[in-house]
Amino acid sequence: MLETLLPILIFTALALAVIGAVRRIRLWRQGRPSRVNLFKGLVALPRRYLVDLHHVVGRDKMISNTHVATAGGFVAAAVLMILVHGLGIANPLLGGLLLLASTSMFVGSLFVARRRLNPPARLSKGPWMRLPKSLMAFSIGVFLITLPTVGLLPEGLLEGGSSWLLALVLAGVVAWGLGEMFFGMTWGGPMKHAFAGALHLAFHRRAERFSTKKGGAGRSTGLKALNLEDEAAPLGVEKPADFTWNQLLGFDACVQCGRCEAVCPAFAAGQPLNPKKLIQDMVVGMAGGSDAAYAGSPYPGKPVGEHAGSPHGPIVALEGKALVDADTLWSCTTCRACVEECPMMIEHVDAIVDMRRYLTLERGKTPNKGAEVLDNLIATDNPGGFDPGSRLNWAADLNLPLMSDIKQVDVLLWLGDGAFDMRNQRTLRALVKVLRAAEVDFAVLGTEERDSGDVARRLGDEATFQSLAKRNIDTLAKYRFLQIVTCDPHSFHVLGNEYGELGGHYEVRHHSTFIAELFDAGRLTFAPWKGGSVTYHDPCYLGRYNGEFDAPRNVLKALGIEVKEMERSGFRSRCCGGGGGAPITDIPGERRIPDMRMNDVKESGAELVAVGCPQCTAMLEGVVDASAEVRDIAELVADALVERSADDVSGASRRTTASTTAEEVIV
Amino acid sequence: MQPDLHQKQQQGIDVAVLVSIGRHPTTGRARRAEQDARGLELALAIEAELPGTRISMLHAGSQDDSSEAALRGYLGMGLESMTLLEQPEGSDAILPLVEHLAATSPQLVITGARAERGEGSGLLPYALAEHLGWPLVNSLASVEKVENGVVTLLQALPRGQRRRLKVRLPAIISVDEAAPVARQSAFGPARRATFAITTTTSEADSELAQWHLAPARKRPKRLKIVKAASARDRFKAAASKSEGKGGQVLTDVTPEQGAEAIYKLLKEEDVLR
Ligand code: SF4
Ligand code: SF4
Numbered sequence: 001m002l003e004t005l006l007p008i009l010i011f012t013a014l015a016l017a018v019i020g021a022v023r024r025i026r027l028w029r030q031g032r033p034s035r036v037n038l039f040k041g042l043v044a045l046p047r048r049y050l051v052d053l054h055h056v057v058g059r060d061k062m063i064s065n066t067h068v069a070t071a072g073g074f075v076a077a078a079v080l081m082i083l084v085h086g087l088g089i090a091n092p093l094l095g096g097l098l099l100l101a102s103t104s105m106f107v108g109s110l111f112v113a114r115r116r117l118n119p120p121a122r123l124s125k126g127p128w129m130r131l132p133k134s135l136m137a138f139s140i141g142v143f144l145i146t147l148p149t150v151g152l153l154p155e156g157l158l159e160g161g162s163s164w165l166l167a168l169v170l171a172g173v174v175a176w177g178l179g180e181m182f183f184g185m186t187w188g189g190p191m192k193h194a195f196a197g198a199l200h201l202a203f204h205r206r207a208e209r210f211s212t213k214k215g216g217a218g219r220s221t222g223l224k225a226l227n228l229e230d231e232a233a234p235l236g237v238e239k240p241a242d243f244t245w246n247q248l249l250g251f252d253a254c255v256q257c258g259r260c261e262a263v264c265p266a267f268a269a270g271q272p273l274n275p276k277k278l279i280q281d282m283v284v285g286m287a288g289g290s291d292a293a294y295a296g297s298p299y300p301g302k303p304v305g306e307h308a309g310s311p312h313g314p315i316v317a318l319e320g321k322a323l324v325d326a327d328t329l330w331s332c333t334t335c336r337a338c339v340e341e342c343p344m345m346i347e348h349v350d351a352i353v354d355m356r357r358y359l360t361l362e363r364g365k366t367p368n369k370g371a372e373v374l375d376n377l378i379a380t381d382n383p384g385g386f387d388p389g390s391r392l393n394w395a396a397d398l399n400l401p402l403m404s405d406i407k408q409v410d411v412l413l414w415l416g417d418g419a420f421d422m423r424n425q426r427t428l429r430a431l432v433k434v435l436r437a438a439e440v441d442f443a444v445l446g447t448e449e450r451d452s453g454d455v456a457r458r459l460g461d462e463a464t465f466q467s468l469a470k471r472n473i474d475t476l477a478k479y480r481f482l483q484i485v486t487c488d489p490h491s492f493h494v495l496g497n498e499y500g501e502l503g504g505h506y507e508v509r510h511h512s513t514f515i516a517e518l519f520d521a522g523r524l525t526f527a528p529w530k531g532g533s534v535t536y537h538d539p540c541y542l543g544r545y546n547g548e549f550d551a552p553r554n555v556l557k558a559l560g561i562e563v564k565e566m567e568r569s570g571f572r573s574r575c576c577g578g579g580g581g582a583p584i585t586d587i588p589g590e591r592r593i594p595d596m597r598m599n600d601v602k603e604s605g606a607e608l609v610a611v612g613c614p615q616c617t618a619m620l621e622g623v624v625d626a627s628a629e630v631r632d633i634a635e636l637v638a639d640a641l642v643e644r645s646a647d648d649v650s651g652a653s654r655r656t657t658a659s660t661t662a663e664e665v666i667v
Numbered sequence: 668m669q670p671d672l673h674q675k676q677q678q679g680i681d682v683a684v685l686v687s688i689g690r691h692p693t694t695g696r697a698r699r700a701e702q703d704a705r706g707l708e709l710a711l712a713i714e715a716e717l718p719g720t721r722i723s724m725l726h727a728g729s730q731d732d733s734s735e736a737a738l739r740g741y742l743g744m745g746l747e748s749m750t751l752l753e754q755p756e757g758s759d760a761i762l763p764l765v766e767h768l769a770a771t772s773p774q775l776v777i778t779g780a781r782a783e784r785g786e787g788s789g790l791l792p793y794a795l796a797e798h799l800g801w802p803l804v805n806s807l808a809s810v811e812k813v814e815n816g817v818v819t820l821l822q823a824l825p826r827g828q829r830r831r832l833k834v835r836l837p838a839i840i841s842v843d844e845a846a847p848v849a850r851q852s853a854f855g856p857a858r859r860a861t862f863a864i865t866t867t868t869s870e871a872d873s874e875l876a877q878w879h880l881a882p883a884r885k886r887p888k889r890l891k892i893v894k895a896a897s898a899r900d901r902f903k904a905a906a907s908k909s910e911g912k913g914g915q916v917l918t919d920v921t922p923e924q925g926a927e928a929i930y931k932l933l934k935e936e937d938v939l940r
Contacts, residue, residue: 235855364743364853371851379691379698387693463854 020186031245041202070108076101095149109135122258126295138177196252222497236357240285260338270590273331285309334580356460416488418614430638473504489541529560535606538573539613578615679719699740702779704849743857754869763867
């Protein structure tokens, strides 16, 4: 009896899975077109899955191993089962392998079950709680029905009149497992992540994030430009169908593991954002319906079940409620912690900025000080609305060389908008002192420099960003330099990663990287460190965005400082709360992000926190009753400088870090 | 429901908002003028309150790229189009505006109190009122209601005082910093909006041509002489509003008497010699 029933079950499940797949694909295809090389993506899929994805998943060894056993066992079992029981190729070798695969899957499912016993708050419950049982049903069922194939049980055991009941029970168990695994994969059960996840990896919109056989994984963190020339092209994302199809596919890949939720500073601060819920809301919008079935932590302060949407309905309502509220989108600091942690490589920040673009460009609804800052950027080229002619006032006594006078240098020092801020001016003065001590050939743009456009872009004002960027690119095109050095990681990121798409290609260095190079080249000498214990706060735009974790630590080491690392440091560093225009839009929460970060500092026991970003400095120094002092790396370096003896200078100073001069490169 | 809706439609009024090209105080870049934008904001508030209200926006001036960008700043507040009464640079804006307003006869005309470039004398609303023979209310804080051809207004007086006025339409109102701040201008709507360009009779502003224009300088402030013994007294003196001493409040006087009093003061202060 089973021999007739099994193929029917298997092929019905497969057919339903195919129908489901077609329906799911149609949901994704509601999105806007996106250029993806389908074939190349599919070919790259195994590598992306086995290498890149497992780098991320592997940060949690337990889950990684569980997943290998369960998923690997399932894929093998599924293929073998189709051969053995579906097509009836009942050879004992295949049968044996099938037993092995289902056993592995069963062991995996035990671990899945264990994790579900007392799940952490970040995990979604609901249908996910039944998944371990379904996995067990499938693996046990397959195991049992395969025993006769390899002769461990007599062939006829399940054929006799008395055992039809047993056979029926077995068939039921198998059907349950098949249902969850095949049918659920494409119809929206927890196993959906396997189908959508695989295709998401293949058709990911940032293919550069993955490694290839030729080289390591590239970072792809720059936002993609909007086409402003084409007046018919939509400005940002108003409704779920305005996302590109592969973005929608990406949302569907989410496994609701909540790793993004666990690292999100806005969520921890009790602001109304939870990246996991946001992604789930996008799935709800794409399929249509309400968020009532969501079974994880909500947006802090917002009950579940009040929001609903549809593919062609607005995401943010003009009045009342739609899929998400605007304050959810404005809570994000664009720190990318969620993207870094996500095992499915989902791009939360892109989605958030896409939706912000619509709110700002089409609706003129940038909250709180947002509109004022954007107006200032338009009228004065700096967010504070200061007189652009006063950009160099702080350096009146420093006699800084100007690009407009000398036209050609090794290093262009990009000041950033910290030039208008008294605190950051101290950092800049320190940096100038260091550059002079190392006899670096540098100059500044002075009043020709404009805001890099970072804030405008994160606030969704792509038009102002592009206007600033294009004018900056035109200015830079007038001069010759080998590299740009800046103490602002936001300018660093934008100049280095986002100007390229608009035609500006530069070699940009953060001041910590540059100082580390100067030290290595023997051009700086430091007095030994006499201060207390020091920790280092990684700025998101330097660390996670650009992968620069070592240089600042090397500089501190060169100063004789042994860094006391905070628990969240490096790629897991917690945001200071200053990115993405968050201090401007200022969405209220229960706590402040910088306070939490200062608390991290306190827990490390350090008396001083070294930073490398004007924004971080401002945010951390704004903490009341802080236990640690905040100093920029440039300041620490400037304080430790020792005059070198005359021989030293003649020996080392002519050695440049770059082996060529500007003239040789460009002429 | 149909008649009801009709009634509501009937309640709406025609509002004309006059806008000029502004000038950013620190960089001098062209932009939407602060007060005019507040005027448009006021009109949009009336529209939201009073369904069926139609807003038309008017600008008299020449058309070029930088002025267009500035004017689109107003359009980005949510208007689909505006009327541009085209005239060469340096022309007097009053005549074409009067002609246009007389021809289109809106019930309410809203302007800013003064322009940010050119003479910036603040005379335009008065000149319009004189030509059209309409009442003018300046320094408007808000429009409370419009009913049966009468508008109830809140006028801002110094030191946060407000005065409620009822004015029969048509009327001209001018706004300054007392009116609510203008909403953000959005790029998308601004880019899509259109200009209806009308050529007008224009007359060169001969008076303006004779003027010598120079950037305004901050006028020196009169020093408050504080004889304070302690820091607390100094702080109090700095924080308190100076009580107008020796001033005179004139109520219920004829315009002639008022003018005389002002003239006398100007003489005393050596402003007029
Ligand atoms: S980028 Fe940072 S703040 Fe924004 S959702 Fe992700 S973790 Fe949260
Ligand atoms: S978005 Fe990524 S990290 Fe967040 S719950 Fe989904 S799969 Fe997990």
